[in-house]
Amino acid sequence: MENLRPNSANPKADLNYRRKKNAEEMRYQVVSFALMIFLTLIAFAVVHFEGFSHWFVAPFIMLLAVVQVIFQLYYFMHMSHKGHETPQLFLFSGLSVALITVLTFVTITWI
């Protein structure tokens, strides 16, 4: 705990820096939020539009979902910040184990 305290007695020492950082952070969040709503609208539109086959629509929506998950993790859950290396490692190794298992089922064992 000791080393987490600011090393200056002046509480406003890095206030300007933090204010700038927060504004930047907020901008990213608003942009990604707008993008996520936009992606959701696209997903609805694709389903609604009758010209596309199911073989296009389903994977496309899944792709959009993956993009949304990435936005969620990196901008809303702050995984883009420093100090998240271990959660990332576990997230991605868990993901890779799960995906390889799924891949095995759909390619070689067929249940």
Add this chain to the structure above:
Amino acid sequence: MSTYAHKKGFGATIWDYLTTVDHKKIGILYLMAGGFFFLVGGLEALFIRVQLAVPNNDFVSAGLYNEILTMHGTTMIFLAAMPLIFAFMNAAVPLQIGARDVAFPFLNSLGFWLFFFGGVFLNCSWFLGGAPDAGWTSYASLTMEAHTHGVDFYILGLQISGIGTLIGGINFLVTIVNMRAPGMTYMRMPLFTWSSFVTSALILFAFPALTVGLFLLMFDRLFGANFFDVAAGGNTIIWEHLFWIFGHPEVYILILPAFGIFSEIFATFSRKRLFGYSSMVFATVLIGFLGFMVWAHHMFTVGMGPIANAIFAVATMAIAVPTGIKIFNWLFTMWGGNIKFTTPMLYAVAFIPSFVAGGVTGIMNAVAAADYQYHDSYFVVAHFHYVIVGGVVLALLAGTHYYWPKMFGTLLNETLGKITFWLFLIGFHLTFFIQHFLGLMGMPRRVFTYLPNQGWETGNLISSIGAFFMGIAVIILLINVVMTQVKNVRVGNDPWGDGRSLEWAIPSPPPFYNFKQLPLVRGLDPFWIEKMEGKTEMTPAEPLGDIHMPNPSFLPVTISFGLFVAAFGALYHVDGKDWALPVLFVGMGITLISMLLRSVKDDHGFHIHKEDFENEDKGGRA
């Protein structure tokens, strides 16, 4: 708050252990509960060997034999080996990384009690209409046909104890990531901590597959679903996949901490730095990773086709590479070392050839084409007992001797320890070596008896004699434990004299706060480094300060007990018993109210004030 241990009455001691959140006491609880189930599972093993000692034996009936066989496997894996692994993880890991406790002490206690009540529930089946009888793998094609409640006891009991294991695994992950002492980088962690870390990650990723499998089976058996009912469009093979997606990593969950314990022992008693430390870490992680890609080698004869069989065969053989790295590193650790053959070291040395034998038959089983011959024969039984007994059980016995002084403050008798070792080792090889040949001669596994004149009589008799050697060895170990605790000769910080890691720098058993000041870690084997510079203790990394400690709590017991009660309700509900549903609700009520209490009650723990330590140093009583 006093920092001295007071003499307590019997009732107070019991209450202390029921409510403890101290990782050292939870380690002792795991050791006692796991040791008890180890004895139960061992007794079942002896019954199996008595039944098979001679052809056409009628010591037990066929149905009872199936129950004993199932419970032997289930008990040994889930209720003996896993908790004993957790016993040593609890006893050693926080000390090895220089932490004062695990990250979530309350959850640690909850994990133990969930395991305990799950195990008790499973064993209640013996007295309530018959134990599970579908094998420890509980394949759905068998369980769907089971007409007693045995399998339901298996499902619910393992589900409850599985939650406990998952909680324990996550707890150790968080502990090792966050609570290492200053200077304790990842690449300075002792190998037992490393293997506990990888094991915890495997628990995190593998146990959900078991949870899902048990959940589906529970719904099929108790609530009328059809996941595995072929007639209703289900598929029993799904269970096999789910079980082995969990089951194969489970094998590594058991063996990796065993490797860790042996790595500590080899380095300590060779009085050398562990050879190839970084390659050991790499091999541990690689084994953990590969463990997830080989599950279908348990299913070569299911009919997945040649492509799947070939890929899984190759993936399985790949695991021999990191395991080989480890074997050679242990050999090179001993090479040129100043070896002391203590009891733990004897176990470690005997482990190498025993485990290599198990590994070699593993590669034989991995050859998919040949596996069609070995499958479901005693060859497979011999193989997995060579890796589990020759690897895990030897490690657990070695760990018991090695960590006993750190856990209890006394040193187990070395002479009796060596007698145990020799009896156990001889018994183990007598029992299982001959089973390779019984398997190759065609004896199928899981048969309750066999006919004479097939050439199996001598082999089975030898095997049964060996089992009794192991039984006697365990009894001598128990005598050793009782004698040692009655004599109660206390030992110092470093009873083996050659301790390398942090746990040997503090008293045996350590005070409840472990480290008065967190130690400064200056390299791999930190205590050894300090000793080589002529110091007798670690350099502190912080000034003496207040220590924050968690309060004891009884809630883990009630949370787990509630699930235990609820499981009976769920189990008998399917019979249409009137009292079943109320019991289910009462049990869930106990659990949920306990959880609510935990949530609404502010429990900030307490502080040990530094003034108490200062008084203590001056000789005053705090």
